[in-house]
Amino acid sequence: MLLHLIDRWRFFDQTAPRASFDPKHSFAIDDTLCQSVGTGDSPAVVRAWVHRPTVSLGIQDTRLPHLDEGLKWIKNRGYRYIVRNSGGLAVVLDEGVLNLSLILPDKQRLSIDDAFEAMVELVRRTLADYRLNIEAKEIVGSYCPGRYDLSVGGKKFAGIAQRRLRNGVAVQIYLCVTGSGAERAELIRAFYMIASGGDLSAHRCPDVRPEVMASLEELASRALTISSLTAALRRALSENATVEDGALTAAETERYERDYARMLERNQKLLGPLAE
Template sequence: MNVVPDLLQQDQWRVIDQSALAVHLSALHSFGMDDTLCASVGGGTASPTARAWVHHDTIVLGIQDTKLPFLEEGLNYIKSQGYQVIVRNSGGLAVVLDEGVLNLTLIFPEREKGIDINRGYDAMWMLIKEMFSDFNKEIEAKEIVGSYCPGSYDLSIGDKKFAGISQRRLRAGVAVQIYLCVNGSGSTRAELIERFYSLSKKNAETKFDYPDINPAVMASLSELLQIDLSIQDVMFRFLHALKNKCNHLFTGELSSDEAALFEAYYDRITERNEKILGD
């Protein structure tokens, strides 16, 4: 584990905080932003960047989810519950975003020898552990069977998952993304995805294995730590932990060059979603 700290330890970290602003934007905006930052940080024209984002009720599907045999029925259900639907450009399966879910992205430049995929995951895991170290609760990274979007870096306390980590690599940049269920009911979010898969798959045989969801294995940090946590509380912890990993922490926005890049990446993912979802 001794190789992990040097990934978090950067001379400077730029922070783009969209934990309030992005609530009013489509989640497609965030995936376009992360691709933009991969390109600029990977190309050496921008500092390593940390981004925080929150979106209003949205179900983010993975590419595999779009292959479900009765997808239209599942999508209609999600929309009937007041949720938007998008398809992301990184790996994984369906997840829930709402105003109690904080998303964090760390964007690193890929060095000459490259960043091993587990090293990126470990960096995020270590950061989250540091953010909540005062609670004396063990935060494990392992697959939580029965959760939505299961993976070997599900973060859990007492075998209940509160976060999932994904990665996207683009143009020599690495974006490590995590969703943190900060407050609200983790099991209620899971019930929504459980119903989506039930309607979209039914009893059909599929080439890909979709998760058999057990809502009882998912919870929010507020539920697990038995404290009323807000998004702002967790943002404070995030910034404090990141400040310890650099000489200079500063807030910023996209440069003019990045803004031009963003338009292209946002258009690309928007067009892709229109083709897949027919919206």
């Protein structure tokens, strides 16, 4: 019920993918907004974002013994790659994946589970018209598995991570909206097989099974679009609160430049000459 306590939202719609705007920009923006919300300079934020084909890696993925071969394989299939600054393992981003960032103040020591539950509630409200029985539990065999995987009938369509920064918390979710969930999972399965040298257990890689992943379009058996879900998201937020279009302030823009520089530095440090 945490969302019902919020009566004002800043809403950022960045769902039009642009080649010059990669996920490093997105994670930097979330850091910037997390600080603004944490200091009280901004109300709570929801940001919807989409990127061109990219594999978003977790820190643990960068320790794989044959990472260079795995990244080369990804790149040869038309995907870029980055190392994000929130938790979890590798996930796929593309034009059929809607990412949401829910950025909340953390001055009252919001628990990790409460923050996750707030995102689950937001997704359920957004998808209410589709009458899907959405469960929040780990789906074994999915990529980036976690306790708050979202699934329907045992097939995962979304995963959640969070990051805390200066009295703010950013809860981030990817929702596979269109396309094939199994094809995305196959990409990550092959990456881990190559980057681990075929020894998944020794390097704590998930044993990805493509059949346990699907898109919302597949699960709902109806055509969906990123724009229709973004509109549904905004309607869900508007039920109990005022929603205003978001744009970075001058102070936020200045801070964003520093946050983006840190993302570049982070990727360079973790990937070295492999960094894009």
